[in-house]
Amino acid sequence: MSLPEPRQRRDTVFDPWIDTYADRTHGLTVSAVRALFSVANRPEVVSLAGGMPNIADLPREAIGEAIAALIRDRGTQAMQYGSGQGEPFMREHITEVMAEEAIVAHPDDVVVTCGSQQGLDLVTRTFCDPGDVILAEAPSYVGAIGTFRAYQVQIIHVAIDEFGITPQALREAVNACRAAGKRIKFLYSIPNFQNPTGVTQTLERRRELIALAHEFDLLIVEDNPYGLLTIEGDPLPALRSMDDERVVYLGSFSKTFAPGFRVGWVLAPHAVREKLTLAQESATLAPPVFSQFAISTYLEQFDWRGQIVAYRDMYRGRRDAMLRGLTENMPAGCTWTHPTGGFFAWVTMPEGLDSQSMLPRAVSARVAYVPGTAFYADGMGSRNMRLSYCFPSEERILEGTRRLGEVMHDELEMLRTFGIGVGSAEHRYRDVTAGPAPDIT
């Protein structure tokens, strides 16, 4: 065996840029929770974690032929640079899609984006300076939290219940921020089948929200990726359909067609739209032109409304399987939401359980979920988890909830062994459903 040769000591730092990264990148870190999801991609694991839409039933062969013809016949345009605001024909189509939710809009006020996620990024970039406040539902979409953090914005959560944002909580949050001298730039809300809770704002709450926005001179950013995926009850009007000056609207084809094309949009008041277009040109020159041609081809040549009906039927079956699985398998003390559309249910576990520290046990048992803490900027959500029913089959959903029930039982037994439970001060959570479990079997 041999020892290392004596070497001249160097103050070597293997990442030579370590002292040059922008402050905002310090929040962009690898997380152990995210790493565990890597296992969830294996077929042995029932993943109730990801929010991937199930696009297996799309008429892929016919779409393939249409796209081949697109390249053949119009490829010189479709594969060329395009407009920073998005292609005019795409924006026309987008207004037709939004009309399905009672939104009246002019194509000139639409900015096409690389998925609605980029729309959110452009809106945040356009409005927010470091230290500004964005109000967001408690809990809120993890991707939005990441974007807001990247712009060094302070996120203040506003409590919701099973009817959506509570007006009193919004009023208190605005007053508290303003009393502290903080600048609120907008309220970020997902009114339909919210990610992660599955909660839908009632019509009355929507009206109250618009009224409060007027009272407090507040801008609302309405994120509505799931709006056309109502699976129970009547669809509700979008906030944008109730106010066209105070609402910036984010839409997407990711759930109603397919996410791989990465086409979303922002519908904004005229002046805001001008800023967003400039921001888009700065970011990408133009949103993906080929994807816009492809999606327009789909909308023109296929029964996209019929496809959405098929999606609703499929997701309804999966939602029912999820609710049935939860009813059959969750331990006493669990509650969960009753989504009437979209992809997600939100589970609140018995006191003492911590969804983040329980995740490795779940992964070992071959089931995955997203811990509730991912959806809060303030460390809350430890007793919550998001379960998605969009991608796995009904049988897999039932099996996943069975495994999850066993994991929770084992974890509860572990907690009892160590005397952790009622009264523990270390577990923090917010519950959006204080009522009993839904009666769906």
Added chain:
Amino acid sequence: MSSDLGTIVVLAGGLSHERDVSLRSGRRVAQALRDRGHQVIESDVNAALADLLATTADPVVFPVLHGGDGEDGSLRQVLDLFGVPYVGSTGPASQRAFDKSICSPLVTVRTPAQVALPNSVFRELGAKALVSAVVDRLGLPLIVKPSRSGSALGCTKVTRIEALPSAMVAAYAFGETAVIEQFIEGTEVAVTVIDTGDGPRALPAVEIRPRSGIYDYTARYTAGETRFLCPAEISDEDAAACAELALHVHEQLGLRDLSRTDIIIGPQGPTFIETNVSPGMTETSLVPLAVEGAGEYFGELCAALVRQARRRHAAPSES
């Protein structure tokens, strides 16, 4: 593409909690070998593996699996059954090194005082008395970790007795047995031991300085979150002692080809924390940094390790 090493099957992924790290390590190793002109197949560990090995001409396996079956020796025993040469330690040696509750008592170097307890003990004997006894015996602060896991997953530093039960629950989420050991304050270094046929040799120690003060999962795998210094800013005496410790552990556990030993240089000198038979090979991992710090090339090392595995297979008595 032809190569004197035949077809190298880089195994990465698996079903352990460290799958993500393994995939990143595997990609790095595969690319380094390809860059040197070798023929590489990347494979996950799944039902297709046996067929892949059976239908690949002259395969040699480079396991880059972290945690679980990939590091506890079971996969290596399977490779022995198949008669396929592979880089790294044998199954039994891997088993000795991987399980922290087995490894520490086996090595005759300075280790932190520790106890390893399966969760059933707490259930049967009552947690309260055991928790008190652990703290009475080991004192505070403590570090609690799963006995069979890596990348600091499930590890918690405990400074108050009230926090110990939660730390135990977090460790048991990763497996049946947890190790509770004295927390040693000091300089954290890692020493890589390489043996490509001329006997084991230690590479210069890499010093670890996490920005947050804690070398947890985030600090390990987010570029820029940790400063790595090589050679470590330690005295020549400590550097030599760390190298000797790592070589001693490597030989005493019967490891071969490659190991990485984690050491804390505390008030009493270098203390052994753990050793890894399948260390991380990602862009922010310690072995590639040590290789670079030694003025060597990662791709050359990977190829030399594969060549050594081939030689050993051709002359089994040498293994």
